Amino acid sequence: MSDTRPRVLIVSYTRTEQEPRIIKQIAEFRKDYHVTTAGYGPAPAGVDDHIELDEGARASGVGRIPGIFSLLLLLRLHRGYARLEPRDRSAFERLRNGRWDVVVAHDAQTLYLASRLSPRFGVLADMHEYAPKQSPSSLKWNLLAQPYYNWICRTFAARAEAVTTVSSGIVDEYRRQFGIEATLVVNATPYQELPINPVGAPIRLVHSGGVAVQRRLDIMIRGARVTGGCDARPLPGRRGDAAHGRASGAGRRRPPHPVLRASAVRGSGGDTQWV
Secondary structure, rough: OOOOOOOEEEEEEEHHHHOOHHHHHHHOOOOOEEEEEEEEEEOOOOHHHEEEEEOOOOOOOHHHHHHHHHHHOOOOOOHHHHHOOHHHHHHHHHHOOOOOEEEEEEEEHHHHHHHHHOOOOOEEEEEEHHHHOOOOOHHHHHHHHHHHHHHHHHHHHOOOOOOOOOOOHHHHHHHHHHHOEEOOOOOOOOOOOOOOOOOOOOOOOOEEOOOOOOHHHHHHHHHHHHHOOOOOOOOOOOHHHHHHHHHHHHOOOOOOOOOOOHHHOOOEEEEEEOO
């Protein structure tokens, strides 16, 4: 018997089996849709199909000319840059023969690819960050990368069938800068029926999210001084060395190894988010 369910492709330039938003989308979409994921690494649990993308995709042809990508960005030839970008070229070759009703594009980086796949009912852009300012400000970022992401947002996010993002502040900023009416879908740990236990000392806080320098976890660590202790628990597979060093430098014991989001809240006194 043929599968007549609508077909959804979830695409991300990350390891899909470690992405909480993707895991939750799979759990919800699989009830009514045929779900295919495309990303790095093995298939997440629960998908119908998985297409592994090349994490080490390299430039080819004109893209191998030294300095070509910086030049294209400097000259604001953004579509030319996108056509040569190794991840997009490699992913498109692997996905071009598929037919999907909806493509869920995770983050701005995948929006050009998603638009080229021409899904029947359009693209859902799931924006994890405010893309034009997703990295620490620098001359190189402001001159080259930020204008590119502005173009991505104007050209593809603004034309997506639907846009979701992670905080009300980012919802407001997309509306203010690009006229995008995004829907808020928070990065919340799935609901669990847990007992309310007495809070010990020191109070244990969980950072329910990935670790990245630009997220300034040191600010949360300094704020945690008033608790008399801080446990920072990042998600698996994310970089945490800088935050670990800051935690130690703040007089707190070194954070424990990363744990899965669903188990992180057990035994903690609270969950912190920084958006």
